[in-house]
């Protein structure tokens with residue numbers, strides 16, 4: 480029996496041509512695997528059939544939407560994950576779940592390798608291959624676009640010569656990637672960071688100036704996980720989808736950034752992630768209500784480290800697992816309700832409450848009912864500033 484390779488299949492030009500291209504170059508049979516992470520657009524059945532029409536010996540579709548939301552996006556939310564403080568890791572989060580299914584299918588079908596359609600210039604190649612290496616070290620990764628010199632021009636010629644059923648719609652001017660956590664758009668005229676994004680780029684969000692009237696939503700959390708919107712219990716996936724719609728309507732979560740890629744390049748990226756940005760705003764507010772000051776401050780550092788690791792393709796790593804253990808421990812009391820006002824491109828927290836709140840009215844108030852003993856502050860400040868005072872005396876004497 481010929482050796483087999485499992486290809487992460489998107490249904491687009493590169494991975495469709497990649498099927499025959501891989502087969503010709505390696506002699507391996509190609510199994511196509513399309514993983515649904517909420518990218519929307521085409522019917523997954525059409526994508527499955529297209530892989531067969533392009534020469535795959537088998538074509539598999541996995542609906543990973545709920546798994547992606549529960550096991551990948553919820554940990555990201557608990558970590559308030561943002562790369563460079565701006566990018567909620569949309570593509571970086573989907574690669575490990577796709578890689579996980581590549582490894583599962585490769586093992587179950589006895590394949591010796593996996594393949595993906597990434598170029599050699601981006602982060603996604605690293606994420607796929609580092610994840611596969613961690614999950615199934617015996618598998619080899621092949622990237623036809625990078626390793627087998629499959630350029631876009633060659634792909635178009637190959638598709639025409641082999642009569643592949645690929646809709647060569649008007650050539651997409653951008654490279655985009657999409658899942659339920661958001662969309663990434665790059666290349667084309669965006670490669671000049673001076674060029675402002677145009678409305679055409681966006682799919683998940685409307686121009687923030689269109690809807691004047693605000694929407695309000697109340698999100699309920701239990702142990703850091705959103706469980707209901709306006710009192711209606713829902714799965715993480717359904718909550719994200721609903722927030723994508725309502726926050727997207729107000730243009731929440733549009734991001735435009737020059738980003739530091741792992742491979743050393745700076746690239747200009749436009750993102751839209753309405754649900755993710757609304758959820759992170761709500762989650763952060765609930766944490767400020769329920770986490771102790773030190774835990775909260777320390778966690779900000781852990782969040783940045785966690786985001787860097789995941790951006791850099793190390794989802795399945797020892798450090799990431801250890802940081803998750805810390806983060807999970809902090810979430811025990813992150814339960815309660817956050818009210819958000821969505822308007823003009825912003826998700827603003829307008830109400831917060833929790834049974835585990837550390838906010839104590841009788842300590843905070845300046846009105847009657849104050850139980851805070853202000854006289855204690857005097858001695859506290861004396862000792863707090865004592866090291867500075869001693870050092871200042873030393874510095875003055877040394878002059």
Ligand code: ARG
Nearest residue numbers: 570571602654655656663748
């Ligand atoms: N720069 C982003 C990241 O590395 C987005 C990548 C989008 N991928 C794509 N194939 N267009 O996470």
